[in-house]
Amino acid sequence: MPADLTARALPILMLIASNVFMTIAWYGHLKFKSTPLILVILASWGIAFVEYCLAVPANRWGSAVYSPAQLKAMQEVITLTVFVGFSVLYLGQKISANHLIGFALIAAGAWFVFKAPA
Template sequence: MSLPASLTTILLLLASNVFMTFAWYGHLKFKAAPLALVILASWGIAFFEYLLQVPANRIGHSVYSAAQLKTIQEVITLTVFAGFSVLYLKESLGWNHLAGFALIACGAGLVFYRPG
């Protein structure tokens, strides 16, 4: 039994975003590490992000437009980042962060709106 392309896409994008978030922000807990080392480590992590993200977009384009794929990606990115920030970096999110993310999500909803 295979999952629908729409769900497969979202699950792959979710997994790829976990890798992406660690590649981009995980090194912030290791500020004493040399910059060249964290760049190489980030590239290594990003490789796995691409192994998931590219198939996600390829599969997803059968059911979503490119603009919709990008919008899904951004909403997932904010969701994963919010969790990462609180759970891994131990940084709190204020009401202004949450309100800003909510406004971005509202804007994302417009991309999927079909008038008529």
């Protein structure tokens, strides 16, 4: 893979992976509502640690090729995409047209961030 492609792709891949961990940390416990809250919090902290180990370097390395605003916009779109998959596949939730429209509007906002003059 060419260096420029690696510099652009690696932060995105790391942000996707970090979002998988964070989504599990934030929402995975919803299937275990009888588990004491303190145990859920401690488990979530452990999972979130892995998320931070991916997100922090992704943003640091990504800042070499993306602006902070672009990284944040990218993060939001990735977060919503991961959340939709997790919500449907793990939590068994249905995604409505209104959800998709709302998420699409957020993605449109991210598109404008990438089109803004640097």
